[in-house]
Amino acid sequence: MNNNLQFHPETLSVRAGSESTPYGENSEAMFLNSSFRFESAAQAAARFGGTEPGNIYSRFTNPTVTMFQNKLAALEGAEQCVATSSGMSAILACVMGLCSAGDHIVASRSIFGTSVQLFGNILKRWGLDVTFVSLTDASEWQAAATAKTKLFFVETPSNPLTEVCDIRLLADIAHQAGAHLVVDNCFCTPAIQRPLALGADIVIHSATKYIDGQGRCLGGAVLGSKVLMEPVYAFLRTAGVTMSAFNAWVFLKGLETLHVRMEAHARNALALATWLESQPQVSRVHYPGLKSHPQHALAMSQQLSGAGIVTFEVKSSAGKTAQESAWALIDSTQLISITANLGDAKSTITHPATTTHSRVTAEARAAAGISDGLVRIAVGLEHIEDLKADLALLTR
Numbered sequence: 001m002n003n004n005l006q007f008h009p010e011t012l013s014v015r016a017g018s019e020s021t022p023y024g025e026n027s028e029a030m031f032l033n034s035s036f037r038f039e040s041a042a043q044a045a046a047r048f049g050g051t052e053p054g055n056i057y058s059r060f061t062n063p064t065v066t067m068f069q070n071k072l073a074a075l076e077g078a079e080q081c082v083a084t085s086s087g088m089s090a091i092l093a094c095v096m097g098l099c100s101a102g103d104h105i106v107a108s109r110s111i112f113g114t115s116v117q118l119f120g121n122i123l124k125r126w127g128l129d130v131t132f133v134s135l136t137d138a139s140e141w142q143a144a145a146t147a148k149t150k151l152f153f154v155e156t157p158s159n160p161l162t163e164v165c166d167i168r169l170l171a172d173i174a175h176q177a178g179a180h181l182v183v184d185n186c187f188c189t190p191a192i193q194r195p196l197a198l199g200a201d202i203v204i205h206s207a208t209k210y211i212d213g214q215g216r217c218l219g220g221a222v223l224g225s226k227v228l229m230e231p232v233y234a235f236l237r238t239a240g241v242t243m244s245a246f247n248a249w250v251f252l253k254g255l256e257t258l259h260v261r262m263e264a265h266a267r268n269a270l271a272l273a274t275w276l277e278s279q280p281q282v283s284r285v286h287y288p289g290l291k292s293h294p295q296h297a298l299a300m301s302q303q304l305s306g307a308g309i310v311t312f313e314v315k316s317s318a319g320k321t322a323q324e325s326a327w328a329l330i331d332s333t334q335l336i337s338i339t340a341n342l343g344d345a346k347s348t349i350t351h352p353a354t355t356t357h358s359r360v361t362a363e364a365r366a367a368a369g370i371s372d373g374l375v376r377i378a379v380g381l382e383h384i385e386d387l388k389a390d391l392a393l394l395t396r
């Protein structure tokens with residue numbers, strides 16, 4: 001069975017992309033081999049020449065990786081998926097495949113810190129021009145686009161403030177400018193949001209997060225039309241930012257349970273966000289599933305739920321600065337893991353200003369609304385009452 005869209009998304013999660021060998025295994029096989037044998041010199045020549053389809057070498061394609069790609073493509077409604085060694089290499093492959101020196105990218109200011117470094121620092125040295133604009137102000141995107149603009153790049157909801165952009169509107173602006181809209185769909189996954197159906201051209205994933213779901217492996221993916229993915233794949237097979245077959249197998253298993261996990265993450269996150277809103281030591285909660293979120297209506301028109309990330313401001317109290325109060329809360333937890341990863345069954349807690357966003361200047365942090373009292377929780381699958389109890393410091 002392949003990318004058969006007659007099925008519901010939950011069924012695609014479990015079944016799409018699966019292939020089996022003559023042994024008839026019911027769980028996908030892990031192909032841990034670097035190269036593939038040919039029946040003859042003529043067949044080798046045909047494979048290398050591209051006149052006969054089939055595997056050659058695992059830097060190019062591997063059956064386990066192909067199954068992962070086909071499953072994720074079915075879930076995102078994409079013609080093609082290119083799996084990569086990490087989320088960052090997915091972004092790199094996307095840009096290297098679709099841009100050249102002298103080209104221009106418009107990117108949201110509220111993207112993953114390492115993505116800011118990649119665009120604004122490394123790729124800039126290679127002649128790529130990048131303009132950072134507000135995620136939520138469409139007029140800034142319109143004004144920033146030039147004749148050289150190839151890509152618009154967003155994350156929605158954003159990290160850590162869960163701001164949301166109008167995907168359809170930004171896609172229209174990108175297309176009028178002759179550019180493509182790229183959406184990093186890491187926070188939602190296709191179980192909650194399908195950007196291509198909303199007009200985006202390319203979807204990026206860090207499979208490391210919810211696609212794995214249990215914090216085991218690094219991986220990524222780029223998805224879109226065959227035409228757009230061809231140069232992305234050409235870069236990957238040459239540069240070697242390939243996903244390992246072992247990791248692809250882990251992600252295949254992760255995708256089978258994606259829908260039930262994302263529902264559970266979102267249910268816990270909404271319950272925690274609602275509870276946080278009524279705690280005396282919390283001044284503000286950022287969660288798209290809350291009615292108090294400034295873009296709640298837009299978020300709910302694009303997303304099936306608010307997803308799993310909740311961010312909130314801890315009040316400075318008892319002679320402590322905001323940072324000291326936030327750190328005291330983080331250090332008081334017994335259950336929740338102090339780590340910046342997200343998408344794990346285990347809830348994680350982090351202080352963005354001194355970790356994920358510490359390389360951003362204090363002024364840029366302030367402009368982005370990342371205050372010293374801000375705490376981010378990637379809500380896991382533990383019982384909600386145990387998570388609340390672990391944050392008891394907020395109730396005092």
Ligand SMILES: *Cc1c(COP(=O)(O)O)cnc(C)c1O
Pocket residue numbers: 086087088089112115155159184186187206207208209218219220
């Ligand atoms: C983690 C993350 C990435 C980078 O993914 P890696 O797998 O760590 O390379 C990119 N975008 C977002 C939104 C992320 O959370």
